[in-house]
Amino acid sequence: MAFEPRQTSVGRRTVRIAHNGFARIEQWLEVEREQLALWVPVALGAGIAGWFVLPGPAHWLACCCGALGLACLALLLPVGARLRHMLVTAGLLACVGCLLVWGKATWLGQPPLARPIFVQVTGTVTAVAKLPAQQMIRVGLRPIAAPALPAAIRVNIAEADVTEGLGKGAVLRFRVRLMPPAPPSVPGAFDFARRAYFQGIGATGRALAPVEVVEKAREGPTLRARLFDHISGQVAGAPAGIAVALATGDQGAIAETDAEAMRRSGLAHLLSISGLHVTALIGAVIFLLLRLLALIPRAALDWPLMLIAAAGGALAGIGYTLLTGAEVPTVRSCIAALLVLGGLALGREAITLRLVATGALVVLVFWPEALIGPSFQMSFAAVVALVALGEHRRFKAFAMARDEPWLRKAGRTVAAMLMTGLAIEMVLAPIALYHFHKAGLLGAAANLVAIPLTTFVIMPLEALALCFDLAGLGAPFWWLTAKAIALLLAVAHGVAASPMAVMLAPAVPGWIFGIIVVGGLWCLLWRSRWRWLGLGPVAVGLIGIALLAPPDIVVTGDGRHVAVRTPAGTMALLREGAGDYVRDVLSESAGYDGTLEAIAKMKQARCSTDLCAVTLPRGGHDWRLLVTRNAMLVDRPILERDCAAADIVISDRGLPWWCRPRWMKIDRRLLSRTGGLSIGLESGKVHTVHRPGDAHPWIVRRRPRTAGQL
The missing domain is CATH 1.10.8 (Helicase, Ruva Protein; domain 3)
Structure with a gap:
C-alpha cells in the first residue's frame, strides 16, 4: 500500500506526457496541413514497394493485413484528430497499393518461357524497332498456332537477314532458340525478366537465317518509322542518332560510345522523351x-x-x-x-508539389510496376527537388525578377540554374548509385550548357528542318542541327573523360536505398523546421554506401564468367573473350571503372587449358580459388586433389560429389537456385540474385542437368 501513490503519480505523469506529445503532433500537423495530401502517393507506393520487396503470397497478405491493422489502431485515436485521419488513410492506401500491383501481376503479366527451346516460329509482327548501332532489327511477335509458346515474344534479326515486306502486321517464319527473359546476371544488375513480365514479353531470342516473310505487311511504315528513316537520311554520322532520339524517342541509332558519354556526363536524360x-x-x-x-x-x-x-x-x-x-x-x-x-x-x-503528387498518383494507379524503375524514381525525384527548391522563400527572393543591370541579371540567372542543377544532382545521386552503381559528379555543370542548347537550339532547329522539308528546303536547318548536336556530344565526351566525372559504388543493398528515400521524402515534402530530421536517415544511408566493401569475387548466373579483385585493387576476368556487355555488368556490380585484365596473367594464378588456381590474399589469409575453364572432363585424381586444396571451386557445369572444397562449391546446381552471386572474402558475406522462397511470377528456376547431360 505504501507504493500506491507513487504508482498513481507515475501513471498520471505518463498519461500527461502522452497527451502533451499528441497535442504537439496535432499542432505540427495543423501547421503542415497543406502538405498532407502530398503523402497520398507515398502511402500507395509503400504498399506497391512492399509487394516487390516481400518474397511470396503469404508475406504479401501479411503486408495487406499489417496496413489494415495500422488503420484499425489509428481508429483508437481521438475522433477528428489529423493524425487519426492520416494513419487511417495511409494504412488503407498501402493495402490498396499492394493489392493493385498483385492483381495486375496476376491477371495482366506474361508468364515467362519455362526453359530454353530451339523451335521454328511462325508469328505476326506486332512491333518493329530498328537498331542501326547494333546492325539489327528488334521485332515483337505473336506466335501463330503455338500453344507451347508465350503469347508474345521478342526476337532480334540481323539487318542482313531482313527481306522486303517486314513491318507491323507481317507474318514471319524462322528458326530461333528462345530463352526466358534474362534475370540479373549478378547481384545488383538490371532485371530484364521483371520488366518483360509486365511488358507482356514471355521469351526472347535471335532469329537464324533464313527469315521468310510468309505474308507482307499490309500497312506501310508507321509515322514514327518514316520519321526515323527520314532523319537518318538527312543527318550523317554520330549526330544522326541523337537527332532521331529527340524526335521519336528511339535510341537504337545512337553509338554505344556516345550513349556511354551521355550517361557518364549526366546528360542521358536528354535522350529519352520525358x-x-x-x-x-x-x-x-x-x-x-x-x-x-x-x-x-x-x-x-x-x-x-x-x-x-x-x-x-x-x-x-x-x-x-x-x-x-x-x-x-x-x-x-x-x-x-x-x-x-x-x-x-x-x-x-x-507548378506545385500537389501537381507532382497528382501525376505520381495517376501513374501508380495505371502502372504500379513503374515505381521500382529508375525512370519513375529519377524523374519524380528531380521534379520534386526542383519545385521544393523553387518554393523555398530564400531561393524565391534570390531568383525573382528585379530591375538591375543586364550583367547582374545574367549572373543571377546562371547562379539560379547552377543551384537547381546541384539540387537535382544531389537528389538523383543515391538513385543512380542504387540502379547503375555510378552517379555523375559534373552533371550540374554539363547540364548548364546542354539543357539550354537542347531546348532552345537543337529542338527548334530540328522542328524547323522538318517543317521546311515539306517544301524541300530543310537542308540548311539540318546542317545547323548536326553542328549543334556535335557540340552537345563534345560537351558530353569532354565531361565524361574527366576522372571526376562519376562516383562509383558496388551493389547497394535495398535497405540502405530505402532509408535514403524515406529521409529524402521527409525533407522535401514537409515545410516546417522538423523537415530537417530527414537528414538523419539520408546521412546514415550515404555513410552506409561509403562503407560498402566491394566484392572480391563475382560470378554470373550461368557460371561461365568469373571476376576477381586482384591484390592491386584491379579486377581480372576468367574469359578474355567476354563481350563488352559482360565486362560492363561485372565491373559495375563490383564498383570498378577500369579495364578488366585476364586472370591467367595474374602473378597469383596458375592456369592450364582446363583449370585456373588463384590465390587471393585477404585479411591475413590466403584464399585459394579453383575455376574450370572449359567443358572438358578432368581426371578424377587431379580434380579431387585440387578441390580439396581449394577454399572455393567455381564451375559452369555440375561438379561431382567427391569435389569437396574447404568452403564453397559453386556449380550449376547451386547457381540454378541462387542465380549470380558476389562474395566478400574478409566479411564472409555472399550476395545472391535469387532469394530463398521468392515466388514473384517472373522468376524461372533453372533446372540443373542430370549427370548424363554434363
Missing part, C-alpha cells in the same frame, strides 16, 4: 498560338487566348506522346503537362 522534351514542345506551341492569335484584333479582344493556346499545347503534347511510342516516362510527362495546362486554364498556380 518532361524536358514534352514541356519544350508544348511551350513552343503555346507561344506561337498566342502570338498568331494576338495578330487578329477580334481574337485579341474577345477570345480567351490562354485557354485556346493551352488546348493547342495539350493536343500537341498528346500527339507527340503517341508519335514517340507512348512509353511510360513520356505518358507520365504528358499527364503532368496536361495538369499544368489545366491549372493555367483555370487561373491557378500551375
Whole structure:
C-alpha cells in the first residue's frame, strides 16, 4: 500500500506526457496541413514497394493485413484528430497499393518461357524497332498456332537477314532458340525478366537465317518509322542518332560510345522523351498560338487566348506522346503537362508539389510496376527537388525578377540554374548509385550548357528542318542541327573523360536505398523546421554506401564468367573473350571503372587449358580459388586433389560429389537456385540474385542437368 501513490503519480505523469506529445503532433500537423495530401502517393507506393520487396503470397497478405491493422489502431485515436485521419488513410492506401500491383501481376503479366527451346516460329509482327548501332532489327511477335509458346515474344534479326515486306502486321517464319527473359546476371544488375513480365514479353531470342516473310505487311511504315528513316537520311554520322532520339524517342541509332558519354556526363536524360522534351514542345506551341492569335484584333479582344493556346499545347503534347511510342516516362510527362495546362486554364498556380503528387498518383494507379524503375524514381525525384527548391522563400527572393543591370541579371540567372542543377544532382545521386552503381559528379555543370542548347537550339532547329522539308528546303536547318548536336556530344565526351566525372559504388543493398528515400521524402515534402530530421536517415544511408566493401569475387548466373579483385585493387576476368556487355555488368556490380585484365596473367594464378588456381590474399589469409575453364572432363585424381586444396571451386557445369572444397562449391546446381552471386572474402558475406522462397511470377528456376547431360 505504501507504493500506491507513487504508482498513481507515475501513471498520471505518463498519461500527461502522452497527451502533451499528441497535442504537439496535432499542432505540427495543423501547421503542415497543406502538405498532407502530398503523402497520398507515398502511402500507395509503400504498399506497391512492399509487394516487390516481400518474397511470396503469404508475406504479401501479411503486408495487406499489417496496413489494415495500422488503420484499425489509428481508429483508437481521438475522433477528428489529423493524425487519426492520416494513419487511417495511409494504412488503407498501402493495402490498396499492394493489392493493385498483385492483381495486375496476376491477371495482366506474361508468364515467362519455362526453359530454353530451339523451335521454328511462325508469328505476326506486332512491333518493329530498328537498331542501326547494333546492325539489327528488334521485332515483337505473336506466335501463330503455338500453344507451347508465350503469347508474345521478342526476337532480334540481323539487318542482313531482313527481306522486303517486314513491318507491323507481317507474318514471319524462322528458326530461333528462345530463352526466358534474362534475370540479373549478378547481384545488383538490371532485371530484364521483371520488366518483360509486365511488358507482356514471355521469351526472347535471335532469329537464324533464313527469315521468310510468309505474308507482307499490309500497312506501310508507321509515322514514327518514316520519321526515323527520314532523319537518318538527312543527318550523317554520330549526330544522326541523337537527332532521331529527340524526335521519336528511339535510341537504337545512337553509338554505344556516345550513349556511354551521355550517361557518364549526366546528360542521358536528354535522350529519352520525358518532361524536358514534352514541356519544350508544348511551350513552343503555346507561344506561337498566342502570338498568331494576338495578330487578329477580334481574337485579341474577345477570345480567351490562354485557354485556346493551352488546348493547342495539350493536343500537341498528346500527339507527340503517341508519335514517340507512348512509353511510360513520356505518358507520365504528358499527364503532368496536361495538369499544368489545366491549372493555367483555370487561373491557378500551375507548378506545385500537389501537381507532382497528382501525376505520381495517376501513374501508380495505371502502372504500379513503374515505381521500382529508375525512370519513375529519377524523374519524380528531380521534379520534386526542383519545385521544393523553387518554393523555398530564400531561393524565391534570390531568383525573382528585379530591375538591375543586364550583367547582374545574367549572373543571377546562371547562379539560379547552377543551384537547381546541384539540387537535382544531389537528389538523383543515391538513385543512380542504387540502379547503375555510378552517379555523375559534373552533371550540374554539363547540364548548364546542354539543357539550354537542347531546348532552345537543337529542338527548334530540328522542328524547323522538318517543317521546311515539306517544301524541300530543310537542308540548311539540318546542317545547323548536326553542328549543334556535335557540340552537345563534345560537351558530353569532354565531361565524361574527366576522372571526376562519376562516383562509383558496388551493389547497394535495398535497405540502405530505402532509408535514403524515406529521409529524402521527409525533407522535401514537409515545410516546417522538423523537415530537417530527414537528414538523419539520408546521412546514415550515404555513410552506409561509403562503407560498402566491394566484392572480391563475382560470378554470373550461368557460371561461365568469373571476376576477381586482384591484390592491386584491379579486377581480372576468367574469359578474355567476354563481350563488352559482360565486362560492363561485372565491373559495375563490383564498383570498378577500369579495364578488366585476364586472370591467367595474374602473378597469383596458375592456369592450364582446363583449370585456373588463384590465390587471393585477404585479411591475413590466403584464399585459394579453383575455376574450370572449359567443358572438358578432368581426371578424377587431379580434380579431387585440387578441390580439396581449394577454399572455393567455381564451375559452369555440375561438379561431382567427391569435389569437396574447404568452403564453397559453386556449380550449376547451386547457381540454378541462387542465380549470380558476389562474395566478400574478409566479411564472409555472399550476395545472391535469387532469394530463398521468392515466388514473384517472373522468376524461372533453372533446372540443373542430370549427370548424363554434363
